[in-house]
Amino acid sequence: MNLPQEFKQGKIRALAKLISAVENREEDYQKVLADIYHQRENSIRIGFTGSPGVGKSTLVDCIARSLLERNERIGVIAVDPTSPFTGGAFLGDRVRFKGLDGSANLFLRSMATRGSSGGLSGQTDDVALVMEAFGFDKVLIETVGVGQVELDIVDTCDLVVVILVPESGDAVQTMKAGLLEIADVFVVNKADRPGADRVVSDLISMLAVKKKHHGEENDDIAIISTEGTNEKNIDKLLEAIDSRLISKIKSGEMEKSKRARLRKKILRIAQERFVSETSKSLFETVQVDNLIDGIISGKDDPFSAAKRIYEASPVSN
16 A cells, blocks of 8 residues: 555655545544554644634634744644535535645645534544644535534643634533533633623623633643634634643643543544444345334334344353
8 A cells, every 4th residue: 555655754645545444434444543543743622612602613724824924834623513415524624724825834634523512523533643644734624503512622732722703702601511611712812792791791701710610720721812814813812822821731731631532542442443344234134124124013112123133142141
């Protein structure tokens, strides 16, 4: 297989092909990932999450361009809803990130969620690994924006930027604690709109309550007001990201979170293989169509049918 060698030579075409192979779970893709795994150096993954319409793409565009100006190599993963017709991503990366075209130090990739409900595709972590091994200094990951707390981003990223808008005011009051747990930096975007100060005040109050009840230091969790379309305070946002990264590294929090992510990754890889191979084996031996016929005729039900499939598996023995 020539692809890994071309990949190691830094050929963009090989990078794109390998990402596609990983997304499609092609045969032996895990062997290729294992081969390139230790090419990764000190790349950092930064996640951007928030409800639809908060301006995630605009802010990712701004941050990416700022990092490029620092001569960093940047990979961008934009996780989009899955098209019900093609199975691919609804939106194209270059449709949303127009300001990033033409840089040799940048690679953009849109991914479909493919049924994942937490805002990140199940393959996102592996695609980020590919980008790291290719030599990108930072990988920026924008979630699909499903309008809920996207906790799975913590299992993929080193740092999480949670984006809100002034219209989020009432929502902030009813946020689940999960949002406070995953955020390293809060951004109130579109801050020129009425209500921005209120959202900032609510966030400050929430962090103070968390500190009081849990005794946690939140002084380095910044709250930045931005206007993405006008590029206002993007420099402050980048400073906050840099500062939080340094803090997490010095405190050992980064190492701790990486170990936790590795634990989950190992389990995920094992589970994927188990489910794939077990399902294939079961459906070759169990007459599923006969079970379906029984359910439709009223002689059986889905729960009993599933139980019989389980009992036929090696796990139950």
